[in-house]
Amino acid sequence: MRMILVGPPGAGKGTQASRLVDKLGIPHISSGDMLRAAVKEGTAMGVAADRFMKAGQLVPDDVVIGMILERIAKPDCATGFMLDGFPRTIPQAEALDVAMTAAGFVIDVVLLFEVPDAMIVERGVGRRNDPITGRIYHVKFDPPPDELVDRLVHRKDDTEEAIDKRLSYYHAWTAPIVPFYEGKGLLRRVDGVGTPDQVTARVNVALS
Numbered sequence: 001m002r003m004i005l006v007g008p009p010g011a012g013k014g015t016q017a018s019r020l021v022d023k024l025g026i027p028h029i030s031s032g033d034m035l036r037a038a039v040k041e042g043t044a045m046g047v048a049a050d051r052f053m054k055a056g057q058l059v060p061d062d063v064v065i066g067m068i069l070e071r072i073a074k075p076d077c078a079t080g081f082m083l084d085g086f087p088r089t090i091p092q093a094e095a096l097d098v099a100m101t102a103a104g105f106v107i108d109v110v111l112l113f114e115v116p117d118a119m120i121v122e123r124g125v126g127r128r129n130d131p132i133t134g135r136i137y138h139v140k141f142d143p144p145p146d147e148l149v150d151r152l153v154h155r156k157d158d159t160e161e162a163i164d165k166r167l168s169y170y171h172a173w174t175a176p177i178v179p180f181y182e183g184k185g186l187l188r189r190v191d192g193v194g195t196p197d198q199v200t201a202r203v204n205v206a207l208s
């Protein structure tokens with residue numbers, strides 16, 4: 001299966017992706033995780049992306065498109081993949097379309113996680129990531145065990161100011177891909193409000 005997860009920052013895409021990949025056995029390809037890894041490694045791409053990410057802005061299309069198309073051409077994606085955070089603009093969606101057509105593949109489904117703006121800041125500000133396991137926690141909604149607290153990371157773009165900026169970019173640049181995929185008959189909407197387990201149950205229905 002080739003699928004795309006779309007939704008505002010903090011909608012729960014990463015949380016649900018980690019549950020889905022176990023079930024579907026396909027690689028989870030998060031553009032945000034790949035960019036953060038490049039920043040950490042100090043590659044040329046990471047250095048270029050860092051200032052955009054810290055400010056909650058989008059990294060330029062050409063950088064992200066090249067990164068993702070290279071990734072999905074790898075052998076582990078031959079039978080499917082789950083894209084999380086890409087595409088995020090119409091040019092990215094069009095570039096993916098062209099690459100899929102050239103490879104003789106199609107996207108099977110696009111899941112849109114719907115969460116009201118009013119909930120987004122609280123989800124992001126309270127998020128904590130485990131750099132060792134990749135597990136995503138939330139100080140209130142999914143608290144980490146005491147013994148892990150010291151090693152958890154608070155993302156640089158999880159400040160209230162950067163989240164507001166990311167949300168405004170989402171509405172301006174990413175929301176237009178919703179009608180793009182709706183027009184192709186690929187979009188399935190998932191209510192992202194509720195506990196992570198409730199959302200997982202809705203995802204399972206959307207995929208059935």
Ligand code: AP5
Binds near residue numbers: 009015053142166192
């Ligand atoms: P990226 O890493 O993709 O961030 P994002 O899309 O903003 O999404 P998040 O990772 O913030 O949220 P999520 O939906 O995965 O939520 P999560 O499951 O963690 O991108 C970061 C940056 O990289 C961008 O700003 C941009 O600069 C750049 N970038 C990336 N891709 C790009 C692209 N294609 N083009 C250009 N630039 C790009 O959940 C959030 C929190 O809520 C967690 O604490 C979690 O525990 C909690 N939570 C989850 N589900 C629930 C629930 N049901 N109820 C209560 N709490 C919940």
